[in-house]
Every structure is written in structure tokens, then in C-alpha cells.
Amino acid sequence: MGLFERNLPDIYLTRLADLAVNWGRASSLWPMTFGIACCAIEMMAVGAATFDMDRFGAGAFRATPRQADLMIVAGTVNAKMAHVVKRLYDQMPEPKYVMAMGACTVGGGPYWKHGYNVVKGIDKFVPVDVHVPGCPPRPEAIIEGVRFLQRKIMAKRVLAQGVETKPDFTGVSVSPGTVGILDPTVRPTSTVYRAPTALGFLAPSGGRA
Amino acid sequence: MTAAEALEQLKKAGLGDGVELFAGPKDAALLVTRERVKQLLRHLRDSRPFSCDLLLMITGTHMTEKRAPDKTTPDGVDVNGGVVKGTTVKGALLREAGFEVIWHLRSVAKHHLLAVKCRLPLADPRVDSVADLWPAADWHERETWDLLGITFTGHPNLRRILLPESWVGHPLRKDYVAPKEFEGINLEVDAPWPTP
């Protein structure tokens, strides 16, 4: 893009082009396989059977930062790790997005006071697009964070000049649920297993699932 | 096998000098002088009645000086009506400052747990390494050096293990002050959390 980046007249055509590019970027957020601590397990759960982040196009976990769009920093970052996180961020190609997942990356979390080694919030050295609170956040919260990011991307200007519009966050809940069921009389709903169908009729689990 | 039984066995084997019983309220341990540590551990590993083949962990503790509360006599009034300052008597020394190193051994064959303890002076925390007896001791000794600064002489590779190489200080010492910054990474808290 280079030369044209936010340099074309703000007309209907460029806006349309912006829309198309943003749609591509928002619908295809490839996260980097980069789990640090407890949150990484919930990050894996998001990609796994029940929650399946692939539905939103954000499930293609890439092992190398060169091919990733979204760095989910999932877990406590300490003094030894911070340089690695910074380097990984630098290795990603533009446009890149960062999700600070969990209390530790948001602000030090439980290690805020006595953690002599822990960085109190990764926004001290990398720019963060979405903060997802929780210790660790539930998978629903991560999906919420991804959708939040998608709306943020959709509101960006790519080619056209002008002021960026405010993201439309209607329909996004403000506080992703970080607390589970506290009332013991409420029974959590069982996961509904979808039996493999059309394409997967020969899959190993067959109709048993 | 309890620590008391172990001590009796040791005495029978002629290895009892320099070893005493550290009778804590819950767990007892063998308390040895630091010159005898390696010899004793080797014996516990090799001799048949002990056969403590599994080294569970090595760790240390920084023991600060502990005294009984100071006694201060209240201010008095002397015969002339003047004020007499009360005197403060320092409390009795309950515990000397220093380091304690403890080795936990388990016997897979005989199903018992033994602990060996050693006290080291604050100024010269130095004890023999057992990395050549148990390969498992390698990392434990490195960690104890890293976090407490206790030197294990004879260790092949005594470097920091958990903290970065260039870290300053040993965090588990009681007088440790956390750094504000490390190699350009800010470790401070910007704004304190509101207290309820």
C-alpha cells in the first residue's frame, strides 16, 4: 500500500475499497500460537471443540509470527520474557493486533504487588488493541474480545483520508463474563455435541459422538 | 524411619558425631555441621538401612535474627520530682541470623522420608554440592543459589536458573528490595490500586 495509505481522496469509491480491505482483515485474524501461562489453556479451549474460534475466521493458529495477524498474549510476562514478546511483536508484519489476555497482561494481576519479576501490564512495551480481563478469562470472553477487535478494524481507514469513525460497539457486552456460575442450584448446561455429518461420516468417531 | 531412629542407626555406624536431632514440632530432621553434609548424604544414599535414593528437593531459608520483645521500664519520677527516663533492655536472642539449607530425601525402596538440615552463617553461606551424588541436585542447587545466594562448592555449573543472568540480588533474602527496572523493561506499578 505504502504510497496510497490514507492518501486517497475520501470519496465513495475509496471508502468502498476500505470496506473491502477491512472486511478481509477483520474476517481473517490469524492468531499466533503463543501461550505463556494459565490463559494459554483457555486460549486452546477457544480453538478447541466446544468454543471453536474458527467460526469467526480466527482459528488458523500460525506458529510463526510472520504469518500471524493477532498476538494473543496469554499469561504473565516477566522481565525475562518481555524482550521475547517485544521481539515477536516486531517480527509480525503490519497490520498487526495485540490482545492482552488475562489480568497479568492487563496490569500485573495477582503478581501486581509482590511480583518483583513481573511486568505490570504489557502495554508498557507493546501497543495493545484489546484488553480482556479475567484470571483467566473464560473462552466466551476471548471470543468477545475478538469480535470487539473485528469491529475496531471495520471502523479503520485504509486508503481514504479523513477522520476514522468510531467503532460500532452496539450489541457487544461491556463486561465479558469472567465469573462462572456461583449459584449451586443452577446447573451449567451440558455441551451439545454435534455429531459429524455430511463430510465427516467416515471420521473415526463416526456416529458415536 | 523417623529422624530419631536414623540418628540411632548413624551412631551405631560410627557416624554420629557432628549430627544432632533437629526436633521441630512437626517434622524432625538431622542437623549436621556443614563439613559433614556430603559425607552424611552419601551414607544415607548408599547404606542399606537408609537407601534414600530419591532426592526430593534442596532448599534454603534466610533466617533473620529473632529476639524476644524489648523490655522498657516506664518513665519514673525521682525524689526531686524530675523525670527519670525509662531504660530499654534488649530482648534475649532467640535465633541467630543465618541460612538454613535442607535436603529432603525419599527412599523408594523403603518408603520413608528423611530431612537433613544444615545451618550456615550469614556472611559465608557455603556448603558442599551433591550434584555428583544425585544429578537431580543440579537444578535445585542452582535455584537455591539464584534465589538465596547460597554457594554450593563443587557444583559444575552454578549459574542463575530462573532469573536472567544479569539480575542483581537474591530475591528470597528477607532484606531484598525489588528493582524498578530491568534492562529497559519497567517493572514499576504506575498507579496504586484503590484500597477498599
Place this chain on the structure above:
Amino acid sequence: MADPMTAPAKPQIEPAKPQTAPARTLVLPGDPRPPDVHVDVRTQELQINMGPQHPSTHGVLRVAIWVDGEIVTRAEPDIGYLHRCAEKIGESVSCIQYVPYTDRYDYLAAMNNNLGYCLAVEKVAEIDVPEKAQYVRTVAVELNRIGSHLMAVGTYGLDLGAFTPFFYAFREREEILRLLEWICGARLTYNFIRIGGVMRDLPEGFAADTRKFLDLFETRLDEFNDLLTHNHIFVNRTANVGVISPDMAIAYGLTGPNLRGSGLRYDLRREQPYLLYDRFQFDIPVGTGIKGTVGDCWDRYWVRMLEMKESVRIVRQALDQMPATGEIMAKNVRHLAFKSKPGEGYLGIENPRGELGYYLISDGGANSYRSRIRAPSFCNLSILEAILPGTMLADAVAIIGSIDIVLGEVDR
């Protein structure tokens, strides 16, 4: 680019002298036959850096590996990328406050970590836990053990390139998380087992639901065996790879499934029963070298599969024996003003990864004076240096996966 004249001089690092390996006889790992391939090519060692961001190091482990072609000649694990000051925090907060921290060290088996710490504090502070609470603890801990092992075998498949078993493992694990969420409201970090008992009684209908899950789970385990365990490629990748002899396992302080995989029947639940494990009937599976040598990666994997079945048995028995009503918290614990008695003690329990021990020194205050965690993963990981040399690069991944480490516990 900075001007080379004005730019500060770079510290000159002496380039390492290229090491030329001598001509040698190539022995492929796992090949029992006498070496018959002779290599006369002079090759050069290459140092590669695995991690801290690498898909198969299970977190932020960094292993510096020296390779000669595909064969590893030297390996050096570098840990500490997740050091979170556990022991300093243990001294800085009160015992009650420290329980949630223990969740975060072995985050795959948070219940077990809660239990280990609470048992250690109860030992030092002399607290008797009511029977009902002990049963509840057993159920929670064993369910958590199944979840943890599922994670271990699922990600092990992932390490070897089999993606789908991971998803099946997660499907079952989500069911366990649902049950655990029901009893304490959290999915991963529970803080359910408290000093002196448990947070609250099991909810109504929990036992029935758990039994239903266990029945389903046993059939699912068979499915898992069909898919992965007896898969020819999987067996080829893991049998005879990363063999740990019993002597070596003990010398390196291995515990848990890794020690049992080497053929040693040693389980703290049997040797030193804590909770009520002496009331339950269960077997201790050990590695027998069905597919290769005793103590290879497949044995360690298989021990975990069998242990899940034993855990199912234990949970069933615990649910059967559990009294319907009863206290769930010890009488003499006043949580808000909890102070331990002075003293010190070590207590080890059987974590899914091995012996998890807490060594506590109490000064008689609310905080413990010193709290040291004997993390099983930390000890298990140290064997890597010894068993990686001589294996292939792909085996290195298989071995790291088979040891099943949790970095939160390694680095604490």
C-alpha cells in the same frame, strides 16, 4: 543505517570455532541391531534455539539444541520465562490468601495444588478435616487429574502431528470443567479446597451427573485408544524413544507417571495415603514395555491413559461412600484471623505430574515464614539434558511432550 564511523562500537563477540564432528558410526535411535551404517562425512554442528515461542514446548520453555544433521548432540533447557515469584509471595501474603496463588502454578491440576498446600498448612497448624470434606476433596482432585491427563495426552498427539485427538480430549475435558464449574464457579483456577475443608458442599444432582459422565468417558477412552494409542505411526514415533531406565529416573528425581512409566510401582496415594486413599481400591499402572522398551515415551503415555481409568474408579467409589450430610469445614479454623502455629513441615501429594510437595516454615504469624514448592515438573524436566543427546530432532519433541511439563510449575 547508522554511520559506521559514529555508531558505537559493537561489542565484539568472538565467533565460535566451528566444531567438526569426527567421522562416526551412525546408530539410529530405537534401532536394536548393531550399527551397520558408517558415515565418513565430516559435518558441522548447528545450534538451534527451540522456544520460548515454539509450538511444542508446552509454554515458554527454551531448549538450546546442538544438532548434527537431524541428530541432537547436546541439549540445554533454559527455564525462567514464567518465573512469577511464587515463594516470595508465599512469604508476603497470609496462608489464606496464598491458596488462590497455588492454582496458578500447575494450572492444569489446580485442585491438586490447592490440596497440597492446604494439607501442608493443616499439618503445620494441626487441623483435622471432617470426613465429608475429605470425600469432596477426593472427588474434585481425581476429576481434575482426569482433566489434566486428558490435556497431556491430547497435546502429546498435537506434538506428534495428530491434530484430531487433541480436539476429542478437549471435548471430554470440557465436560469435567463443567462439573468443576458447577461446584465452585471457575473453569481453570478453582480455589475450591480451602484450609480446613472445602469451599462448599457438592450441589444436588452432582453425583448423578458425574456418574453419567464417567460411564460415557470410559467408552470415549476406548475411542481415544483406537484413534491414537495403537496407531502404527504413533507407536513407531514413541516406542523405544526417550527410554528412561529406573535407576536414571530415580537419580534425576522423577516422580509420578514418568517414574511409573519406567516400571517402578511408586505412588504416594498408596505409599503414604493422604486424604482417604486407603479406603479405595485402585491399581497403580506401571510401564511394562508393551510396544518397546520399558520406560519409553509410549509407556509414559500409556500410564497416563491407564491412570485415567483408575481415577474413574476412585471417583465412583468416593461418590458411593460419601456420607449424605456432614461438616465440610473444620471447626477450629477461623478464616479471617487464621494464624498457624510455629513449626515446619513437608508434605507431598501425588499430583498428576508427580510428587508435589510443600515445605512450610511458620513463625506463628498469619504468613508462613518460608514456603517452598517441590514442583514435580521442575524435577522431571531436568532429565532432558541427559536423554535428548543421541535422539533425532523429531524425537526431541516427542520426549518433551511425554514428560508432560507445566511451565507455570517449573518456573513458579
Place this chain on the structure above:
Amino acid sequence: MDSLVPYLTNVWEWATGSAFTFSMILSILAVVAFISVWAMFAVWLERKASADFQVRLGPDRVGPFGLLQSLADGLKLAFKEDLIPRDSDKFLFAIAPAIAFCGAFAAFAALPFAPGITAVDINLGVFFIVAVTAIGVIGVLMAGWCSNNKWSLYGAMREAAQLISYEIPSALALMVPVLVAGTFNLKELVAFQCLPSDGVLDTEGAVYFSNHGWLAFYSPWTFVAFVIYYIASLAECKRAPFDLPEAESELVSGFHTEYSGMRFSFFFLEEYGMMFVVSAIAALAFLGGWQPLPWVSCNFGGVLGNLFFAGVFLAKVIFLVWVQIWVRWTLPRMRVDQVMVMGYKYLIPMSLFALLMMAAYIHWGVRYLPGLF
């Protein structure tokens, strides 16, 4: 420039026997368009099928059934920063993906989709495709070498070793149908499979039973060759369980670790293009090409007939690609020495044996040796 165009035209005439015409340019454009659409579809199929195996849903928010997911991916990759590492060999880094893509792309030129739908009808079609698909490995080697990354280098070396080893059994296995049909031409290979076994070829619009049938089921040795070819082709496409060059859990991303954006997507195109090519050859040489049923030969003419045959052919290819996907998401990855052992100790001897046996049968004129079965 003036002298170059006639020269190229001459070469083209020499190679194809037809003049360089406007229809050639159209064919090239059609192939480019087809590969792009195919890659998008295959990626979608892979994601949906893997989701199905893994009790997930797969992409379903982007377009109906997530069909536009691949379009979004492509759009995003196109607008990603073009990143070339500082210490890499920049020229090689830039052209490596294109060269890797060339092999798969060139192979499409010789693939017949239906009796009347083919870019170039080459007499040595099988030979040509086997030759040009091997070009891809040069691109991969270049990518691995010039990235200046040790993981990439490992991936490239593995790819070279694996591809060279598996070219042999796959080519040998392809020789079996060539031997039976007596032709290298892919169209004639298909035609042979509808020839009546008594050797009479009838004309238009009729359906014949008891013809040669699909070559996979022609004799036990052709079936063996088919299985060997399919296994070897998995290795050539770098698909699991032979995905060592990009083994994610070992080599991060293998040879394309340092590639991002558009250049990375070329490797993507190459992989899915190759999947199509090898499946197409398997379908043409062993599974009756565009014939819908074995032992039944259909003979339709005209545009509609061609479209029908193309549909049948695509359906077979998609099925074979789906089997590749199925295998990938089910099996673990093999180790590098096991891959070599399998190639050299099992597949090559077996394919040689099948070839020899087939030759013997043809020489003595019997399809089944009495007494062997």
C-alpha cells in the same frame, strides 16, 4: 523483442504442433483463474472437513457456510506488509515462491478435464507432468536457504530429501498404467479405460459393458500401483503423515517460516495446486478420468457432454483431495528416517515389482496368473 516473439511462437509450435494463438492466452488465463478458485475452495473444504472431524463447526460467519472465508484470507494476505528479513538473500527470497508455484501451475497446462477441455494436449502428458511438478522443490529449497533461518533450512532439506525419494515410486507406479495402455497421453489413457476388452471401439452415444474398466481395478498390480501412487503423492504434496518440511510442532513452519503476506500465499497456492494435480493424475490414470462408472463407458459429445464429463472428473478429484484431508487430520506425523525407510525399503521395491509383474502379464497376454490367486 521483435525477434523473440516469432522465436517463442516457433518453440510453441514445435512443442504443441499448433500455432500460438489467442486461445492459448485464454487458456493461460483460465488456468490461473481456475487455480485461484480451486485453492480457495480447497482451503474452505479443508477447514470445513477438519472441523467436521473434530466436532467443531468451522468457519460459518463469513458468507454462507463460511464460503467467503478463503476470499477474506486472500484479501488480507494481499494487503499484508511485504516483509523481507534483513539478513536474507533478497532476490532469491522474492522469486522462490514464484518458482515453487511454477511447477504446479505448469502441470495444469497438460491436464485434460474432459475430452474437449484441455489447455494443451501433449502426447507425453504423464512424462511432462511428472517432470514439471519436480520444479517446485527448487523453489522450496531456495526459500529455505535464502531465509537465513535454521528452521527454514531444515524444512527445505527435508523437502528435498523427501521429494527426491518419493518421485521414484510415484513415477514407477505411473508407469504401470502407461504400460497397460501403451501411451503417455492422458486422454488416451482415459480412452483406453473405455475400450471394450475385445478391442473394438464403437462410435457416438452408446454405452458399453465389459470394457477394460478403470485401471485401478484392471489387475491386482495396477491396484497396487494405484495405492503406491496415492501414498507417494501424499509425500510429494507435503501432506500428513509426510508433512515433515513444514512440521509445525517441530520446525515452527518449516521452509516458509519467514514468509508472510502474498509470498506466503503463493506457497499456499502451490500446495493446493499440487493436491489437485496429483489427485487429477490418480483419477485420470487409475480411476477412469471423466467416466462416471467403472466397466461402463459413456460417450457424449458437444458442450454439454464435455461439461458433464468435467463435472464427473472434478467430483473424483475433490473426493481424492478430501481423502488427503481426511488422512491429514487423522494420522500423526512420521519421523524423517521412517519416511525414508518407507520410500526406499518398501515403496520402490513394491512399485518395481508391480511394474515387472505387469510387464510379464502383458508379455504373456494374461491378466491374472493362474495359481497365484
